[in-house]
Amino acid sequence: MVRKTVESSIAIAEAVKNCEPDVVACYPITPSTHIAETLAKFYADGELKSYITTESEFASISCICGASAAGGRAFSTTSSQGLALMHEVVYAAAGMRLPIAMVVGNRALSAPLNIWCDHQDSVAERDSGWIQLYCESAQEGVDTAIQAFKIAESTMLPAMTCIDGFYLTHTVEPIDVPTMEEVRRFLPKYEAKVKLDPENPLSIGEYALPDTYQSFREDVHKDNLAAKGKIVEVDKEFEQMFGRGHGGLAQGYGHEDADYIFIGMGSVIGNAKEAVDELRARGKKVGVVKIRSFRPFPEEEVRKLLEGKKHVAVFEKSYSLGSFAPVYADVINSLYPLRKRPVVSSFIGGLGGKDVPVKSIHEIFKMIRKREPLKVWF
Amino acid sequence: MEEYFSPGHTACAGCGMPIVVRHALNVLGKDIIVVNATSCLEIVSSAYPKNAWGVPYVHSLFENSAAIAAGVVASLRARGNDHTKVVVISGDGSTYDIGFGVLSGMLERNDDVLYICYDNEAYMNTGNQRSGSTPFGAATTTSPAGKVRHGKMQWKKPIAEIVAAHKIPYVATASIGYMADFENKVRKANDMKGARFILVLSPCVTGWNYDSAKTIELAKLAVDTGLWMLYEIEDGNFKLSHRPQQLKPVADYLKMQGRFKHLNEDEIKFIQEHVNKTWAEMK
Numbered sequence: 001m002v003r004k005t006v007e008s009s010i011a012i013a014e015a016v017k018n019c020e021p022d023v024v025a026c027y028p029i030t031p032s033t034h035i036a037e038t039l040a041k042f043y044a045d046g047e048l049k050s051y052i053t054t055e056s057e058f059a060s061i062s063c064i065c066g067a068s069a070a071g072g073r074a075f076s077t078t079s080s081q082g083l084a085l086m087h088e089v090v091y092a093a094a095g096m097r098l099p100i101a102m103v104v105g106n107r108a109l110s111a112p113l114n115i116w117c118d119h120q121d122s123v124a125e126r127d128s129g130w131i132q133l134y135c136e137s138a139q140e141g142v143d144t145a146i147q148a149f150k151i152a153e154s155t156m157l158p159a160m161t162c163i164d165g166f167y168l169t170h171t172v173e174p175i176d177v178p179t180m181e182e183v184r185r186f187l188p189k190y191e192a193k194v195k196l197d198p199e200n201p202l203s204i205g206e207y208a209l210p211d212t213y214q215s216f217r218e219d220v221h222k223d224n225l226a227a228k229g230k231i232v233e234v235d236k237e238f239e240q241m242f243g244r245g246h247g248g249l250a251q252g253y254g255h256e257d258a259d260y261i262f263i264g265m266g267s268v269i270g271n272a273k274e275a276v277d278e279l280r281a282r283g284k285k286v287g288v289v290k291i292r293s294f295r296p297f298p299e300e301e302v303r304k305l306l307e308g309k310k311h312v313a314v315f316e317k318s319y320s321l322g323s324f325a326p327v328y329a330d331v332i333n334s335l336y337p338l339r340k341r342p343v344v345s346s347f348i349g350g351l352g353g354k355d356v357p358v359k360s361i362h363e364i365f366k367m368i369r370k371r372e373p374l375k376v377w378f
Numbered sequence: 379m380e381e382y383f384s385p386g387h388t389a390c391a392g393c394g395m396p397i398v399v400r401h402a403l404n405v406l407g408k409d410i411i412v413v414n415a416t417s418c419l420e421i422v423s424s425a426y427p428k429n430a431w432g433v434p435y436v437h438s439l440f441e442n443s444a445a446i447a448a449g450v451v452a453s454l455r456a457r458g459n460d461h462t463k464v465v466v467i468s469g470d471g472s473t474y475d476i477g478f479g480v481l482s483g484m485l486e487r488n489d490d491v492l493y494i495c496y497d498n499e500a501y502m503n504t505g506n507q508r509s510g511s512t513p514f515g516a517a518t519t520t521s522p523a524g525k526v527r528h529g530k531m532q533w534k535k536p537i538a539e540i541v542a543a544h545k546i547p548y549v550a551t552a553s554i555g556y557m558a559d560f561e562n563k564v565r566k567a568n569d570m571k572g573a574r575f576i577l578v579l580s581p582c583v584t585g586w587n588y589d590s591a592k593t594i595e596l597a598k599l600a601v602d603t604g605l606w607m608l609y610e611i612e613d614g615n616f617k618l619s620h621r622p623q624q625l626k627p628v629a630d631y632l633k634m635q636g637r638f639k640h641l642n643e644d645e646i647k648f649i650q651e652h653v654n655k656t657w658a659e660m661k
Binding site: 023054067069092196207 | 408409410411413420421424425426427429431432433434435436437438439441442444445446447448449450451452453454455456457462479480482483486487
């Protein structure tokens with residue numbers, strides 16, 4: 001392992017390169033551009049087998065779908081409008097059971113145009129069948145980008161590593177990047193179970209009539225849920241090999257004896273942990289729950305982590321305009337089977353890069369001291 | 379000879395498209411991967427669990443077959459397979475219109491892909507709507523023959539010329555009315571590397587509204603009237619494949635088809651003049 005002080009996008013690109021993908025296809029978009037550029041440099045230096053410079057994100061994901069259908073390990077990266085432009089193919093990739101991996105540098109969606117971080121882009125793809133892992137730190141981004149290939153290839157589902165734009169794409173900090181030799185020990189050479197092969201001709205992407213369509217969709221759903229075990233297993237294996245795990249599906253921090261919980265995903269968890277450290281030092285019973293796997297959603301784990309708490313604040317950087325906040329809705333659903341449920345409040349914040357400093361977390365903990373559930377655009 | 383596109387597909391009687399596919403595959407052989415855009419071809423050949431393909435086949439979406447193909451070939455080559463050919467077969471809707479940007483990207487990168495567009499001059503899979511390929515005057519469900527507007531009021535997009543402007547190694551037009559010419563072009567393109575493009579006219583019985591026994595005759599007449607020109611552009615050099623001795627009147631072609639039945643004599647004359655002018659420039 002090599003520890004260097006480096007921009008996180010560069011570290012992620014290096015990690016992806018060390019996974020030895022057969023095909024990388026990218027189109028530049030802020031804030032994921034540096035990942036694409038660094039991979040292009042690796043290709044120019046002969047360190048990547050291929051790199052397709054596409055004319056749009058729609059083409060990028062289409063290229064890696066083709067690459068995967070032909071039996072290759074394939075990767076792309078994008079953000080925001082790029083992911084929105086990919087939308088049609090995002091769904092198709094999961095339905096076609098193509099285990100591609102993508103890093104999304106999370107960014108707001110237009111309009112108004114905004115290049116800064118929130119989760120509206122990837123949360124909008126939550127129903128597509130993809131596995132979605134949200135990262136707390138740059139190091140987790142690097143490690144999850146590697147794990148994503150292994151999870152995808154063993155479940156035949158595409159996997160998205162979501163890293164907060166700028167917070168986790170542009171920070172320069174000491175990061176451990178596993179070497180290619182180390183990655184080889186963790187991530188086996190990819191041998192596709194199903195692929196386009198003239199020696200054994202088969203078809204991928206047939207259309208389905210009403211008598212079979214639903215069962216294909218149900219299979220994707222069931223296999224997505226079944227991927228929970230794989231996500232935990234892969235994170236554990238990673239921890240054994242590299243000495244650090246990232247919490248599997250969901251992870252608590254200071255939560256065990258806490259009455260008040262802040263739950264969310266992404267880089268805000270770091271600030272939340274800091275606030276919890278400060279508050280616990282003053283004797284306050286507060287804790288944090290980090291949701292790492294948004295899809296599959298860890299219903300049982302969340303329920304277990306939140307059972308018996310007095311008040312839970314669900315904080316998220318996205319919304320379903322005209323309805324509820326998506327993570328909040330999933331948390332509420334997860335808690336519903338409990339006889340005695342915690343009070344749950346919904347906090348929306350950090351949209352379009354709006355700052356969520358540690359003091360904001362303190363304010364949230366203050367606001368949930370009461371019994372009434374809140375819905376706050378913070 | 380082994381066949382790679384089997385009978386039992388559900389194309390209409392007289393449809394040009396299975397003729398295109400069958401003859402192309404016979405030339406291309408079995409060491410290929412076919413990438414297909416959403417189209418009539420996809421629908422008639424791949425309704426799960428049925429399948430007409432004897433070669434590997436992938437369909438993803440309507441507008442991304444050129445990018446899927448680019449990924450397939452990059453993947454093959456990255457994994458050390460330098461022999462399998464990648465062939466896109468798409469209709470005019472995906473080629474001229476909705477997949478045009480993606481096609482342009484593939485051409486600009488000169489990806490090692492043979493792209494065959496079977497051109498039936500409208501969105502036939504959805505029931506005959508106007509595309510960028512629909513010829514002047516043709517009535518479709520979205521360019522109907524009304525009291526004021528008589529079918530499509532614009533000329534066909536010159537897709538082969540636009541493709542050729544990308545300076546790829548090989549561009550050709552063909553018609554299933556001249557099968558030997560089409561097969562020769564497929565053979566030639568298959569032996570080349572880089573991006574190659576063949577546009578082949580493929581009559582549609584229901585959309586064009588003609589007697590289903592007349593498919594080949596009509597595809598031939600399109601060439602003989604000068605409405606459909608057969609040519610190749612190889613490394614930038616334009617070469618006519620066939621110069622009709624004496625152009626037949628366009629009316630012979632137009633009057634065989636329901637899609638042109640509303641045209642009056644002035645409109646037919648207008649089309650004839652356009653054809654005459656095009657060929658005069660070829661002298």
